[in-house]
Amino acid sequence: MYEKFLTNLISNLKYTHNIKVFLFKIYLILDIRLNSEFEVILKKVEEKITILFYNTISLRVQSLLEHIGSSILYLSSKKNQLRAYVEKHKIAEKLEDALNSCLDKLPEEPFSFLAAKLLELAPPPVVDHLHGRQILDSRGNPTVEVDVYCKINGEVKLMARSSAPSGASTGSSEALELRDKDEKTYLGKGVLKACKNVDEKISPVLEGKELKSLVLLDEIMCKTDGTELKTKLGGNSITACSFALATAGAKLLDQPLFMYLAENFYGKENMPSKFTLPVPMVNILNGGKHAGGKLKIQEFMIVPSKDIPFSQRLKNVTTVYHHLGKLLVKRYGVSAKNLGDEGGFAPLLDTADEALEAIEEAIKSAGFTVGTDIRLAMDAAASEFYDEKTQKYEIVEGEWVTTEELVDWWVALVERHPAICSIEDGLHETDYKGWISMQEKLGDKIMLVMDDVTTSNPRLIKQGIEEKWANSLLLKINQIGTIMEGFEAVRLIHNELQGNVIVSHRSGETTNSVIADLAVGVGAGYIKTGATARGERTCKYNRLLQIEEYLKSKEML
Secondary structure: OOOOHHHHHHHHOOOOOOOOHHHHHHHHHHHOOOHHHHHHHHHHHHHHHHHHHHHHHHHHHHHHHHHHHHHHHHHHHHHHHHHHHHHHHOOHHHHHHHHHHHHHHHHOHHHHHHHHHHOOOOOOOOEEEEEEEEEOOOOOOEEEEEEEEEEEEEEEEEEEEEEOOOOOOOOOOOOOOOOOOOOOOOOOOOOHHHHHHHHHHHHHHHHHOOOHHHHHHHHHHHHHHOOOOOOOHHHHHHHHHHHHHHHEEEEEEEEOHHHHHHHHHHHHHOOOOOOOOOEEEEEEEEEEOOOOOOOOEEEEEEEOOOOHHHHHHHHHHHHHHHHHHHHHHHHOOHHOOOEEEOEOOOOOOHHHHHHHHHHHHHHHHHHOOOOOOOOOOOOHHHHHHHHHHEEEEEEEOEEEEEEHHHHHHHHHHHHHHHEEEEEOOOOOOOHHHHHHHHHOOOHOOOOEEEEOOEEEEEHEEEEEEEEHOOEEEEHHHHHHOHHHHHHHHHHHHHHEEEEEEEOOOOEEEEEEEHHHHHHOOOOOOEEEEEOOOHHHHHHHHHHHHHHHHHHHHOOOO
């Protein structure tokens, strides 16, 4: 029965240089279960070799025969090792199960199916290490970028990369943005200490952890830091890690990032069958710290109707943006079209009425109806024009008003411009009586948005809900540190306040688009990510267009 085999063996023998390897391969080809029969075959091989090659290669044959003798002992030992290995890992049973499953389903690509089945048996991918580096944000200041490396099937691979944003007007209760404070390097704004914390303090505690649960990973980082405001490791290092870990988890599970975030937010069993796209609140005109003129209010925004698809919303606000640019140039000169930090125009205007009237004119010029097609919103960043000693506000340059006067000023402004649908940070972050008064007078008419007053901190949000400061929340992950803590903030607003959540960027941004996926994943009603200009802003809008297309294709919108 082995004659054909022996003939082929002899014909190829002259090309063999390592007889042990050669014979071992023969052994495996024949049957791993052969015992004494194998020795019989080897003896036949020996006889054939002797007859055919005695006259020409007798010395080589003699050497081969010596190798054969030692190989029999080697193979006998190896056979026992192989049998033990196969039994220990239940390889035969696992292969049989995979093959049976394939034959049951008869997939079009059987080998792809088998490969996937066998991969399910492999150990799950885990974090191998994280690496932090210093990069530049959109304002030219350093920020932290983090690479996540995972161990997959025994190999270490770069799985994801993300970065932390940075704010200009910041609340006093925000997570610490750890800076090097070396004036010789980036004017003291370097983040090498934060990057070092990623490598030396965060990476070791995450090594070997699976990425299915972002909440668990974020919890580990929070416990490692041990402070509410991340003063030991730096909020910037932790936020960059949280963003990068979320991105890595989604990639490993072959999910869109918004789906991965939704599973972590709702729980796999409570996932919604349909998703919504947030309404963009588009920065169109800048003042305050984002611009540099006399205009005290920091941002003037336009908000499209929620009753049209996201792509149409984006088209409408972009059209108004360009019409406003033309109007400003015509009215104030070419320099009026200069851009602020977030892509909005930064003309040298003096009052809020002047800014709002220009925007209203641009809306009409673009062919839309003010208050129906396009509404108005503002981020006052009132803490920036508040004097803590006198406890007064400079809402117009040179004119100082009390809390009560400022609240009345806001009420009158809304009456003059009824298209206003939202005011963010209308009062100083600790002017709680003023917040309560403004909520009483305007809370049933427009969104009053907590930003600096709560800094996305669940503890402060609870206080704000109990004391009725406002009816909506601005969510900035880097204010509190991790996406997990952001989840808690959203639940408080949705469950206890039944209010609106606005997921927000910062003035110093990078080209990651995590917040776009976050807004969809947690069901935020709105997103605030700057003008429809500048790459670090438009990448978020473009990501939302991609998500919209995906949801439509899956009938999940």
